[in-house]
Amino acid sequence: MMQKKNSSPTMKDVALEAGVALGTVSKVINGLPVGESYRIRVEEAIRKLDYHVNSYAQGLKASKTYTVALLIPNTSNPFFAQLVYHINMALLKRRYRMLLCTTDYDSQLEQEYIMIAEQNKVDGIIGLTYNPKLCIEENIPFVSIDRPMGSHIPCVASDNFAGGQMAAEKLADLGCRHAAFLRVGSSLYSEPNKRKAGFENGCLAKGLAYDVKILNDGAPLSEFEDFFREHMKNGTLEFDGLFCVTDFLAVNMVKMLSRLDLQVPKDVQIIGFDGVRAFGDGDYFCSTIVQPVPDIAEMCVELLLTENMHTKPPLVYLPVSYAWGGTTKEGLQSY
Amino acid sequence: MMQKKNSSPTMKDVALEAGVALGTVSKVINGLPVGESYRIRVEEAIRKLDYHVNSYAQGLKASKTYTVALLIPNTSNPFFAQLVYHINMALLKRRYRMLLCTTDYDSQLEQEYIMIAEQNKVDGIIGLTYNPKLCIEENIPFVSIDRPMGSHIPCVASDNFAGGQMAAEKLADLGCRHAAFLRVGSSLYSEPNKRKAGFENGCLAKGLAYDVKILNDGAPLSEFEDFFREHMKNGTLEFDGLFCVTDFLAVNMVKMLSRLDLQVPKDVQIIGFDGVRAFGDGDYFCSTIVQPVPDIAEMCVELLLTENMHTKPPLVYLPVSYAWGGTTKEGLQSY
Secondary structure, three states: OOOOOOOOOOHHHHHHHHOOOHHHHHHHHOOOOOOHHHHHHHHHHHHHHOOOOOHHHHHHHHOOOOEEEEEEOOOOOHHHHHHHHHHHHHHHHOOOEEEEEEOOOOHHHHHHHHHHHHHOOOOEEEEOOOOOOOOOOOOOOEEEEOOOOOOOOOEEEEOHHHHHHHHHHHHHHOOOOEEEEEEOOOOOOOHHHHHHHHHHHHHHHHOOEEEEEEOOOOOOOHHHHHHHHHOEEOOEEOOOEEEEOOHHHHHHHHHHHHHOOOOOOOOOEEEEEEOOEOOOOOOEOOOEEEOOHHHHHHHHHHHHHOOOOOOOOOEEEEOOEEEOOOOOHHHHHHO | OOOOOOOOOOHHHHHHHHOOOHHHHHHHHOOOOOOHHHHHHHHHHHHHHOOOOOHHHHHHHHOOOOEEEEEEOOOOOHHHHHHHHHHHHHHHHOOOEEEEEEOOOOHHHHHHHHHHHHHOOOOEEEEOOOOOOOOOOOOOOEEEEOOOOOOOOOEEEEOHHHHHHHHHHHHHHOOOOEEEEEEOOOOOOOHHHHHHHHHHHHHHHHOOEEEEEEOOOOOOOHHHHHHHHHOEEOOEEOOOEEEEOOHHHHHHHHHHHHHOOOOOOOOOEEEEEEOOEOOOOOOEOOOEEEOOHHHHHHHHHHHHHOOOOOOOOOEEEEOOEEEOOOOOHHHHHHO
16 A cells, blocks of 8 residues: 655756756746646646655745644534635645644633744744734734734634625515524624624614624523513514524524424524535525635635735625525525 | 744743753653643743744754644535544644645545645644555554555544444334435445444344445435335335435435425434534434544544554544434434
8 A cells, every 4th residue: 555755856857857947846836926837747747756845944945834824713613614624725726734723712722822833933824713812923924814903914704794784684675573683602802793783784774673682601592582581472572583693593593482482484584694504515504694715715815825915904804695594484485 | 912022032941940950841842751740830931931942943853843634525524524623632732733634535635735744744644535546655654544544554433333233223223124224425445334234234133124225426316216216105115214324314315205205203213324413512413323533533643643652553443322313213202
């Protein structure tokens, strides 16, 4: 199963094999632009000769490691898992490696990982972090996902405000008369918090009455059940539409309403946020505002690796979309 | 938000701050065993002084990079996503970094990643690969998941045979009279293929009649519908129990049977394999044989990093368990 390597070919051997100048080989290896046909010839020669760049020496010489660290709480959450996958692929396209740093929402671990990444002299860090006091060396490029960390650090996020507004408008268009916004989670200032403001804006624009119920971080979901009971009369819930801050919350609300003998979407329509799918590419768990994960990944990598950009945009919003997932009425005929 | 670092402290400064010998600091940095109280003091001093090891130089000197590459098809599939998370955490415990290499089932990409990993002089590679002709340098430790790659490369897998047997016995105990095993996917020789043999063994032991339906790689799932129709008489399916090779297939079979007006688990009970959960830690998608993902991760890292092990075991099986997920009858009372 294992094969021994021959003695090492040099960059010159590659140039000879490909029939190109040495400088062209160097450009391809360093990911600089060359004509597509040249790139293909050089890559074929590299493969044929089994040429290996000594990246370690290269790293010391050029102070480039072609490595990017990604800080993310975990890969168990399917939204994070999709981000990791697409960022990995976006880096691969540019011949960069990815150091994956799962942080489990632990601020100290986040800071340690940044130290580890800096020690390893990565070319940059992409981070979805929960530590507002994170200390990052100024000379290491950093791109943040979902949380603005100051004007020197670009932040990439979905257009959460537009997503909230879209949810409100959708519920209004689907016949809802009284909606509620439900949220739980970190109260840290972050872009996803704009979902509520967008929702309120959408409700006002459509003349849709609404309530807001926000649980403190760490509060049990059962507090939503108390909230529902307070708003029930003769078995009927005051709300006929819910916008939940995540798909995870939406799925839990479907179960909770079923325990209260309320049917989704017949009695109450529900829209979540994230657009995650069962098994990664299966069904949506609920009707949802879909985050453009591949675009977020591509944008993060682009912002991180583009050099000599005079001013990097501090905040980039990417457009969201709506997808039906069984918890709203427009798809009822296909039940 | 960002803070400037002071001029670099040395290893000597750390020893002085911690009140320990220089050798103790070196041991902690290199992950060698020292007393717990020493380790804590050194780590505190490192944090306080903001001491950074020059890992690059260290890598060249000691031929150690404290970096492990993980090759895996993607992180969108929740089973893979859980593996990535737990392997990352197992490496972190040992102060190792992880290069994540998502391969998209592409054999050429797998080989390129191995080249990249070797170039970067990683200390080892953990791989869940689909390329039987993978070429791996002999001097780089490699641990394989799910697919034996020769006696020099340890392979870690769930006890797939026992899992198949467990599924058959469970279906028999739950009153099934005629079961079927359904499989689709890569026909490459791999440990998961033993699920079928284990199932057959369990059926024989329990006197449970069974059929087997295996689709070729790439065949549409609708071929199972043809298979079901061939085994239906007056709206009743010949099978009252299905063992599906993955949870993904099981969930699709629930939907397919519902289109044939058959109810799960009333008419047909279904057991899948993998034990994945919605949102990573939510409900099981179906009744299932659960793979011990944290144990697989820990074992891979242990086998990869343990040095001076005279003979590494070529094949390690870890025990699976059964979990109810709504598609078998024992939990009906809680519906």
